[in-house]
Amino acid sequence: MISLEQADFIALIVLVAATAPCIYRVLYGPTLADRIAAEDAMGNALVVIFALYAYQASSIFLMDVAMLLAIISFVGTIVVAKYLDKGEVI
Amino acid sequence: MAGELALVADILSIISLFVGIFFLSVGMIGLLRLPDVYNRLHATTKVGTLGAFGVLLSILFQEGATPMGIKAFTVGLFILLTSPISGHMIARAAYRMGVKLCAGTCLDEYAGQRKD
Numbered sequence: 001m002i003s004l005e006q007a008d009f010i011a012l013i014v015l016v017a018a019t020a021p022c023i024y025r026v027l028y029g030p031t032l033a034d035r036i037a038a039e040d041a042m043g044n045a046l047v048v049i050f051a052l053y054a055y056q057a058s059s060i061f062l063m064d065v066a067m068l069l070a071i072i073s074f075v076g077t078i079v080v081a082k083y084l085d086k087g088e089v090i
Numbered sequence: 091m092a093g094e095l096a097l098v099a100d101i102l103s104i105i106s107l108f109v110g111i112f113f114l115s116v117g118m119i120g121l122l123r124l125p126d127v128y129n130r131l132h133a134t135t136k137v138g139t140l141g142a143f144g145v146l147l148s149i150l151f152q153e154g155a156t157p158m159g160i161k162a163f164t165v166g167l168f169i170l171l172t173s174p175i176s177g178h179m180i181a182r183a184a185y186r187m188g189v190k191l192c193a194g195t196c197l198d199e200y201a202g203q204r205k206d
Contacts, residue, residue, distance in 0.1 A: 004100060004152060011111050011145065018114055021122035025130075033127045033184035040176050041121060041134040044169060045114065048142045051162055055149045063161045070165055074172045081179035085186055 008056055015049050036080055043073030103151035110144025117141060126192035127184045131177050138173025142166060 002010075022045065025038035047070045054062030083089050113136050120133025146166030153159030191198060 004103065007104060007107060011107055014111055014115060018118040021118045025121055031127060031184070031187075031189050033180055033187065033189055034130065036183075037127065037131050037134055037177075037180050038121060040173075040180065041117065041137045044138045044142050044173060045118075047165065047169060048110075048114070048145050051146055051149060051165060055153070055158065055162065058158070060158050060161070063158060063165070067161065067165045067168070070168050070172075074168075074176060077176040078179055081176070081183040084183040085179075 005056075008052060012049065012052050012056070015045055015052065019045050019049075032084065036077060036084075040073065040077045043069065043077070047073070099151050099154070103148040106144045106151060107148035110141050110146075110148065113137065113144065114141035125194070127189050128181060129192065131181050131184075135173055135177035138169050138177075142173075143170045 019042055022038045022042035026035050026042070029035045029038060047066050050062055050066035050069060054060070054066060079089055117133045117135075117137035121130050124130050124133055143166040146162045146169075149162040150159045150166075153162070185200065
């Protein structure tokens with residue numbers, strides 16, 4: 001039976017491995033929308049990686065980094081999608 | 091009594107962690123394998139809602155109502171609210187850019203419905 005700390009460590013390994021398909025899709029995606037979708041998913045995975053590592057290291061400042069990365073990733077995705085939609089941002 | 095509550099919190103934490111990791115893995119496999127932008131978006135919006143929120147909810151269950159647990163829950167709630175919005179924006183931008191549907195598509199209800 002594994003403990004909670006080992007479960008968190010395994011989850012961290014799975015999360016780091018899960019960013020590899022995003023990097024492949026960003027590099028070789030057929031269209032531009034594929035690349036934006038992969039970037040959005042990778043941003044979400046990176047937020048979860050930061051939050052899990054902040055919990056493991058019991059550092060509350062890394063959780064602030066996760067929150068800031070979530071906000072920046074959402075704003076960046078919306079800006080690029082609006083630019084592709086209308087040709088202007090605002 | 092306190093020991094039983096800690097055991098219940100541990101079990102809930104393990105369950106939500108497994109649900110989150112399962113949906114994250116399934117979303118990434120779908121991003122790699124599915125044939126189309128819209129199919130891939132169908133897979134990757136689950137990464138934001140159920141995957142990230144499940145893992146961050148498990149941190150809340152392990153920590154309790156400490157500042158770190160509340161902050162993790164806030165991050166998870168933000169991702170839960172904003173990930174469907176970004177998926178919708180990407181799909182609309184892709185359709186208006188003229189990205190083709192994949193060959194197995196049998197119904198396109200949005201074709202001919204555009205007003206602008």
